[in-house]
Amino acid sequence: ETMVLYLVFIHSLYFIPSMSFHIRRNEPPLDKGMIPWLGHALEFGKDAAKFLTRMKQKHGDIFTVRAAGQYITVLLDSNCYDAVLSDVVSLDQTGYAQVLMKRIFSLNLPNHNPESEKKRAEMHFQGSALTQLCSSMQNNLQHLVTPSEMGLKVSEWKKDGLFHFCYSLLFKTGYLTVFGAEKNNSAALAEIYEEFRRFDKLLPKLARTTENKEEKQIASSAREKLWKWLTPSRLDRKPERQSWLGNYVQHLQDEGIDAETQRRAMLLQLWVTQGNSGPTAFWVLGYLLTHPEALRAVTEEIQGGKHLRPEEKQKNTPVFDSVLSETLRLTAAALITREVKQDKKICLSNGQEYQLRRGDRLCVFPFISPQMDPQIHQQPEMFQFDRFLNADGTEKKDFFKEGLRVKYPSVPWGTKDNLCPGRQFAISAIKELVFTILTRFDLELCDKNAKLPLVDPTRYGFGILQPAGDLEIRYRIRS
Numbered sequence: 302e303t304m305v306l307y308l309v310f311i312h313s314l315y316f317i318p319s320m321s322f323h324i325r326r327n328e329p330p331l332d333k334g335m336i337p338w339l340g341h342a343l344e345f346g347k348d349a350a351k352f353l354t355r356m357k358q359k360h361g362d363i364f365t366v367r368a369a370g371q372y373i374t375v376l377l378d379s380n381c382y383d384a385v386l387s388d389v390v391s392l393d394q395t396g397y398a399q400v401l402m403k404r405i406f407s408l409n410l411p412n413h414n415p416e417s418e419k420k421r422a423e424m425h426f427q428g429s430a431l432t433q434l435c436s437s438m439q440n441n442l443q444h445l446v447t448p449s450e451m452g453l454k455v456s457e458w459k460k461d462g463l464f465h466f467c468y469s470l471l472f473k474t475g476y477l478t479v480f481g482a483e484k485n486n487s488a489a490l491a492e493i494y495e496e497f498r499r500f501d502k503l504l505p506k507l508a509r510t511t512e513n514k515e516e517k518q519i520a521s522s523a524r525e526k527l528w529k530w531l532t533p534s535r536l537d538r539k540p541e542r543q544s545w546l547g548n549y550v551q552h553l554q555d556e557g558i559d560a561e562t563q564r565r566a567m568l569l570q571l572w573v574t575q576g577n578s579g580p581t582a583f584w585v586l587g588y589l590l591t592h593p594e595a596l597r598a599v600t601e602e603i604q605g606g607k608h609l610r611p612e613e614k615q616k617n618t619p620v621f622d623s624v625l626s627e628t629l630r631l632t633a634a635a636l637i638t639r640e641v642k643q644d645k646k647i648c649l650s651n652g653q654e655y656q657l658r659r660g661d662r663l664c665v666f667p668f669i670s671p672q673m674d675p676q677i678h679q680q681p682e683m684f685q686f687d688r689f690l691n692a693d694g695t696e697k698k699d700f701f702k703e704g705l706r707v708k709y710p711s712v713p714w715g716t717k718d719n720l721c722p723g724r725q726f727a728i729s730a731i732k733e734l735v736f737t738i739l740t741r742f743d744l745e746l747c748d749k750n751a752k753l754p755l756v757d758p759t760r761y762g763f764g765i766l767q768p769a770g771d772l773e774i775r776y777r778i779r780s
Contacts, residue, residue, distance in 0.1 A: 327656045329363040329374055332356060340367030346509055348758035349636060353377075353669055362670065363647075363655055372661040374641075377670040380650045380708050385663070387718045389416075392639035392663060405507045406572075407524060408565040412556055421552065422722040425545035434478060435729045441477040442733055445470060446741060448778055450487060455780045460747060462771030463587055468579030469494050471734055475575045480546060480567075482536045493530050499523040500568075501576060505759045524568060531567035533560075546570075574723070577765040582731050584628045584765075586738065587753045587772050588684050590746055595686035599624060603736055615732050619696055623689040625731065626711060629765075631684060633713035634668040636762035650705065667712035668761070676702045677710060738776075747773040 334340035344352045345368050353375060356364055362378040376385060386392065398415060402408040426434065448455055473490050476483070483489040500523040506512040507520055533550045549570065553563050589596040602620045606613070645657040657663060673681045677700050678688065689710075691697045700710035709716070714724045721727070738744055754770035 326658075327654070328658065329365045329655050330360040331365045331367075331372075332360065333367045338367075338370050340369070342368035345373075346511070346759075349666070349761035350634065350668060350673075351758070353666055354673075357669060362649060365661070372658070373664055374657055374661055375664045375666065376647070377666065378649045379667065379671040379674075379712070380705070381648065382665055382667070382712070383708065383717045385647050386637065386639070386665065386716055388645065391641065391643050391645040391657075393642045394639055396640050397638060401508055402569065404510060405504060406565055406569045408562065408569055410558070410562070410566065419722055421548060422545065425548065426723040426726050430545075431725055434726055435733075438474055438478040438726070438730055439733055442470070442474045442730075442737060445473055445477075446737060446778075451778070453778055455778050458775050458777045460773065460775045463590070463774045464580070464583045464768055464771045466774065466776070467582040467586060467734065468498070471579040471582050471730060472497065472575050474734070475578065475730065476571070479574050480531070480536050480571070481544075482530075489530070493527065496523045496526045496530075497571065497575070500527065501572070504572070504576075505763055508763070524565075527568050527571070528564040531571060532564050533567065536567070578727050578730050580765045580767050581625075581628065581632070581727075582734050583768070583772075584632045584753075585625060585731065585735055586744075587768075588628055588686070589624065589735075590744070590772070590774070591751070591753055592684060592686060595624060595684075598686065599735075600739060603739055615729060615736075618732070619690060619694055620686070621732065621735070622696065624686045625728065626689040627684060627686060629713035630672045630678070630688075630711040631682075632756070632766045633672070633711070633764070634666075634761045634766050635715075635764050637665040637667070637715075637719070639663045667709070671700075671702075671707055671709055672711050674702065677707055742776050742778055744774060744776045747775055 332341070334344075341352065345366070356366060356375065357377055363374065363376050365372055365374045367373075376382070394415060395413070398413050399409075399411075402410060402413065424430065444450060451459075453459055469491075472494050476490065476493065483493070499519055503512055503516050503520045506516060512520065536546060549566075550563065553566060558566070589599060598620045602618055606617070639662070641657045641659055641661045641663055643659050646654055647657060648654050671677050675681050689697050698710075700707050714721045751772060753772060754768040756766040757769045760767050
């Protein structure tokens, strides 16, 4: 599964020094910051949401900030995201992929094309291929939650952190489903997950090149071990041409990519497909455990569908769907970044026009607008499980700002021309995990009054947020 394909490339921030002299021509308000050249770079990297919220309050829905010599225009008018981001001539995303692949994955794919990658994924994550993937995923998850695999006796309580519990289970499920290896090797699966987590924790620092010497060594060691596990010949790719993985490896070979680079590309794909669903499942279950009314409503909905066939159980779940939408509204925080390749005029919802300058950067941050916009969502910082439900229990789609209907009340999967091709698989995996936990396990907080941990502010810009701590739980498999 994948939250947004190539999220880390197109949605991450990096600064390249540029000392160009900046003359204003009907451009957005400019905020250079107090420090010459460096500008707002430190504040931006430390907590992007806090910084950009402050800039929005000061300047409105569009403004330009200086950070490490680079001029970055931030657009926060969600009704014009589609029109702006659909222009792939003036706004380019491929340059980011190359730089970040090198920084994060030590990978060089000179012919990398995000658009063709997306089309390839669409072939394998939709239609009948999606049905097969979901079936395989469900089987793998059911295998992983057996008493023997979990090292548990029936009715025996075990303590864990909820984040570790969710992330490890969904990562292993996704790994078995998409990569197909280590099906009967629990120790290997556990090791792969632990190395992946060591690498994943450092990903924002690798992207921003702020890691210290020790962190660099940890990341390098984790990468080396994962590359060994991910050698294409080790992975189960039968039937070759019919699987997404087989198709991708064949594509690399057709491009003349050597064996070592193929291994490195597998780690890229591992992060892309497994980096966001586990954290999402953590937030979903975390919100349910800390909001008893929401947990009751979801549990009742699941109980009401017990008589349905397995493939039918996921289809009519408006309450859970609202919980998931609300969770994603609060935790999906990708920063969509484009390089302005030629001067471009953009028009806001209110009719105002602004000029984007060639050589600058454009950022869109849906987390602030529409997701945390108080004019769209009342008390946006609060979890309201029925926010996306109408009074009659159907899905609520109409949200308004200043009397105008907003196109997107939330943007967890990208915009119209940039939708994540694996979103249905991701939703299915998250839903399957939550339903399995709530029906086959007793799960409760160790501290009945515990609150969800705060988010790690360094993860803004990199897909689904991760917690700065964990939520202690205890669980047992029901008899």
